[in-house]
Amino acid sequence: MKLPAFVRLTIRNVHVNTDPGTLFFMFGIPVFYLFIVGIMYQGLISTVSQGSYSVSYTAFLAPGIVGMQAFTAGNIGGGMLWADRRWGMFEQLLVGPFRRTEYLFGIIFLSVIFAIGGSFIMIILASVIKSATFNLSILSYVYLVGALILGTIFFTSLFLILSIKARSMNAYSTITFLLFFLLDFASTAFYPITSSTPLALRIISAGNPLSYIVNIVRDAMVYGITYYTLEELGLIALLMTIVLSFSVWLYGNIKTGIQ
Amino acid sequence: MLDDKGYAIEVTDLVKSYDGVKNAVDGVSFHVKEGEIYGLLGKNGAGKSTLIKVLTTLIPATSGSARIKDLDIKKDAIRIRKRIGVVQQEESFDYASVEKNFDIYGMLWEVPKHLIEKRKEELIEFFNLGEARKKRAFELSGGQKKRLQVAREFIHDTDILFLDEPTVGMDPVMRRDVLNFIREKLKDGLSIIFTTQILEEADFVCDRIGIMDKGKMVAEGTSRELKEKFGTMRKLVIGIIDPPNDKLSESVFNSVREIAGISHVTVTGREISILGSNLGRNVKSIIEIISSMNLAIDHISLDVPSLDDVFLEVVNK
Numbered sequence: 413m414k415l416p417a418f419v420r421l422t423i424r425n426v427h428v429n430t431d432p433g434t435l436f437f438m439f440g441i442p443v444f445y446l447f448i449v450g451i452m453y454q455g456l457i458s459t460v461s462q463g464s465y466s467v468s469y470t471a472f473l474a475p476g477i478v479g480m481q482a483f484t485a486g487n488i489g490g491g492m493l494w495a496d497r498r499w500g501m502f503e504q505l506l507v508g509p510f511r512r513t514e515y516l517f518g519i520i521f522l523s524v525i526f527a528i529g530g531s532f533i534m535i536i537l538a539s540v541i542k543s544a545t546f547n548l549s550i551l552s553y554v555y556l557v558g559a560l561i562l563g564t565i566f567f568t569s570l571f572l573i574l575s576i577k578a579r580s581m582n583a584y585s586t587i588t589f590l591l592f593f594l595l596d597f598a599s600t601a602f603y604p605i606t607s608s609t610p611l612a613l614r615i616i617s618a619g620n621p622l623s624y625i626v627n628i629v630r631d632a633m634v635y636g637i638t639y640y641t642l643e644e645l646g647l648i649a650l651l652m653t654i655v656l657s658f659s660v661w662l663y664g665n666i667k668t669g670i671q
Numbered sequence: 672m673l674d675d676k677g678y679a680i681e682v683t684d685l686v687k688s689y690d691g692v693k694n695a696v697d698g699v700s701f702h703v704k705e706g707e708i709y710g711l712l713g714k715n716g717a718g719k720s721t722l723i724k725v726l727t728t729l730i731p732a733t734s735g736s737a738r739i740k741d742l743d744i745k746k747d748a749i750r751i752r753k754r755i756g757v758v759q760q761e762e763s764f765d766y767a768s769v770e771k772n773f774d775i776y777g778m779l780w781e782v783p784k785h786l787i788e789k790r791k792e793e794l795i796e797f798f799n800l801g802e803a804r805k806k807r808a809f810e811l812s813g814g815q816k817k818r819l820q821v822a823r824e825f826i827h828d829t830d831i832l833f834l835d836e837p838t839v840g841m842d843p844v845m846r847r848d849v850l851n852f853i854r855e856k857l858k859d860g861l862s863i864i865f866t867t868q869i870l871e872e873a874d875f876v877c878d879r880i881g882i883m884d885k886g887k888m889v890a891e892g893t894s895r896e897l898k899e900k901f902g903t904m905r906k907l908v909i910g911i912i913d914p915p916n917d918k919l920s921e922s923v924f925n926s927v928r929e930i931a932g933i934s935h936v937t938v939t940g941r942e943i944s945i946l947g948s949n950l951g952r953n954v955k956s957i958i959e960i961i962s963s964m965n966l967a968i969d970h971i972s973l974d975v976p977s978l979d980d981v982f983l984e985v986v987n988k
């Protein structure tokens with residue numbers, strides 16, 4: 413059976429990214445957050461209240477970890493372009509039987525596969541924690557998957573831009589590292605943002621796309637879907653469209669073959 | 672024999688400019704016959720790699736035309752890329768083990784799994800990568816990386832192979848083995864464009880050679896034709912007992928340049944090589960000049976030029 417070019421590229425990307433380091437980054441760190449951070453903090457924060465809802469800290473944290481998979485997978489996918497340019501495979505593939513668009517699809521599909529796969533692994537793992545119970549319906553799965561796909565494409569695009577613009581490995585690594593901490597910890601993934609949260613953190617969190625992805629996932633898994641969930645999904649779709657368009661434009665203008 | 676066959680590559684007035692001011696490839700025309708190895712020679716920056724990048728559709732030509740297997744490089748890029756193999760000058764490999772690099776490359780090129788396995792084992796053995804097969808590509812030595820890069824290109828079938836300095840970093844034995852392997856592949860109907868800075872390689876492996884300088888094709892022919900073309904050219908080698916300093920070639924050149932026909936002077940160890948036409952007539956004058964510089968002559972020989980000498984003559988004109 414002949415596979416389309418973008419499928420072959422996706423398979424290649426999955427193969428290249430199934431090394432222990434990447435797998436630990438993709439699954440090991442979230443599992444650490446889920447079990448070590450979740451269970452440790454559960455002793456300090458027994459319940460998290462939001463509106464009329466009150467849930468255990470692990471039930472609050474689990475959707476945060478699931479939502480973070482969009483960021484992690486986007487980082488891995490977008491970073492493929494950086495690695496391929498660094499190791500010469502970008503130009504090598506472009507003199508092979510592939511179009512530029514197919515290469516891009518290969519990256520996006522890798523990210524989405526990792527994000528969806530990773531998220532469901534996290535949901536299954538979170539379900540074994542006694543204090544975490546989730547109410548998942550077909551509608552909530554639709555929102556959850558939708559938020560993850562849109563969020564993953566958003567973050568993949570963001571890292572594609574970084575892959576194109578970063579001039580050195582140091583610059584790429586430093587910015588990635590900063591984004592990792594800033595976006596993960598200044599979001600609603602780990603803590604509820606309330607009126608008692610310092611204003612600066614509230615502003616950063618409100619401007620952080622990961623907060624919206626996590627909020628949608630949390631609504632889907634814990635609080636239930638509301639009109640605001642749909643609004644947040646729309647906002648992520650809009651942000652994704654803008655960042656993806658910009659990254660595609662930059663990507664189309666990558667100059668190859670310059671010595 | 673080759674003359675009876677069609678053209679695998681036809682290039683006509685091809686121009687590539689990066690900045691719109693200077694042409695990296697400047698009106699190049701040539702053709703490569705089916706089943707032929709065509710060598711592209713030139714100094715660094717002569718335009719060889721840029722020409723390869725245009726022909727492999729990686730970068731667009733500014734003007735002119737080129738056809739690969741009768742397909743236009745502008746209109747049929749994807750169809751061309753399905754029929755060519757490319758070993759680029761820059762290293763390229765997947766962030767995976769040597770074995771996995773073969774597997775991935777074969778899968779990308781839609782090679783059936785059983786063929787990937789068979790070819791992988793043959794290539795790993797031939798290119799002496801057995802000990803490194805489980806190592807990640809980035810852990811390999813420079814020579815091993817290059818071997819992997821060349822070997823990988825034979826995991827899939829191609830009609831035309833572009834080899835941009837494929838033997839860089841390889842030891843002489845492996846280099847000769849790889850060149851023999853490449854020659855052997857011609858039997859399968861492959862056509863090859865081969866760039867190298869090692870002119871002995873071109874002499875050994877190429878059916879025809881094109882010499883590029885400043886983006887232009889300045890000479891073309893078989894190795895023998897090129898040597899005959901510069902038939903009046905000779906190389907006078909003068910052995911010196913005790914050469915005085917590093918600037919010897921410059922001072923000898925300044926002293927003998929008044930003699931008509933001299934184009935190039937080099938000093939390697941204790942030998943001065945003077946390249947030029949009609950040197951036989953001027954041997955006496957040259958020896959007198961060398962002697963007047965208080966240099967003691969050990970031996971003298973007057974040879975026909977090698978491909979290296981032809982190359983130097985062409986690019987220094």
